[in-house]
Amino acid sequence: xxxxxxxxxxxxxxxxxxxxxxxxxxxxxxxxxxxxxxxxxxxxxxxxxxxxxxxxxxxxxxxxxxxxxxxxxxxxxxxxxxxxxxxxxxxxxxxxxxxxxxxxxxxxxxxxxxxxxxxxxxxxxxxxxxxxxxxxxxxxxxxxxxxxxxxxxxxxxxxxxxxxxxxxxxxxxxxxxxxxxxx
Numbered sequence: 001x002x003x004x005x006x007x008x009x010x011x012x013x014x015x016x017x018x019x020x021x022x023x024x025x026x027x028x029x030x031x032x033x034x035x036x037x038x039x040x041x042x043x044x045x046x047x048x049x050x051x052x053x054x055x056x057x058x059x060x061x062x063x064x065x066x067x068x069x070x071x072x073x074x075x076x077x078x079x080x081x082x083x084x085x086x087x088x089x090x091x092x093x094x095x096x097x098x099x100x101x102x103x104x105x106x107x108x109x110x111x112x113x114x115x116x117x118x119x120x121x122x123x124x125x126x127x128x129x130x131x132x133x134x135x136x137x138x139x140x141x142x143x144x145x146x147x148x149x150x151x152x153x154x155x156x157x158x159x160x161x162x163x164x165x166x167x168x169x170x171x172x173x174x175x176x177x178x179x180x181x182x183x
Contacts, residue, residue, distance in 0.1 A: 051161040053172040056150040058180030061141070066094040068107035073100070075115040077130060083167035084111065084137075087174035109147070111177070113137050122163045131162055132169050137177050150176035 069084055081097050088095045095111075103110060115135040119128045136151040150173045154162055161169060176182035 051152055051164060051169045051172055053150045053176035053182035054153055056148070056176040056180065056182040057146070058148040058150075058176070059146070061147045064091075064093050064109055064139075064178055066096075067109040067111050067139070068103040069095050069097050070103065070110055070112045071097050071099055072113055072115075075113065075117065077115060077117050077132060077166060079166035080113065080115055080132070080135070080170070083165070083170045084113065084174060086167055087171050088178070090171075091174070091178050093178065105142075108142050110140050110142075111137055112140070120162070129163075132166055135170060135173065137170070137173050139177050148177050148180065150182060 067088065069081060069088075071081055085095045085097070098104075098107075113135060116133045117130045118133045119130050121127065122129055132152065132154075134151065134153045136149065138149045139147045141147055152169050152173045154160075172182065
């Protein structure tokens with residue numbers, strides 16, 4: 001009675017599948033599905049990838065310990081203001097959100113923001129979702145003098161970070177705004 005090792009059984013099975021194409025047990029469909037899945041994972045990784053600050057202008061000023069963030073009602077993304085506050089907190093800067101023109105006179109520093117929002121369907125999503133396409137943050141002192149400004153912009157070619165969270169998109173912009181470093 002001949003004895004076949006498991007590796008020999010697989011080799012024999014592959015040979016039979018090639019010789020008898022009508023009775024093939026090896027199908028190209030799993031390979032095609034693997035290629036499609038790999039592509040989808042790559043697209044997902046690119047679309048949630050890292051973001052960076054752009055067009056940073058920074059003028060030396062005293063260190064910030066608190067700022068007033070002016071809420072922008074023309075930016076319909078409810079995640080922006082909390083994302084700004086969370087990132088400011090990471091830099092040990094206290095912040096409060098105020099309506100336009102509603103900040104108390106005790107505010108020594110004020111951050112304003114603008115953002116362009118677009119809609120689309122995420123790679124593995126089932127419905128439309130908004131995402132930040134562009135955003136600009138500006139830090140001013142109590143006299144309205146611009147101390148720093150920085151921006152986020154979605155990469156046009158590969159749209160790196162398109163489906164990243166508002167916070168991850170704004171994190172490097174807040175860092176550039178308060179430190180001057182936009183790497």
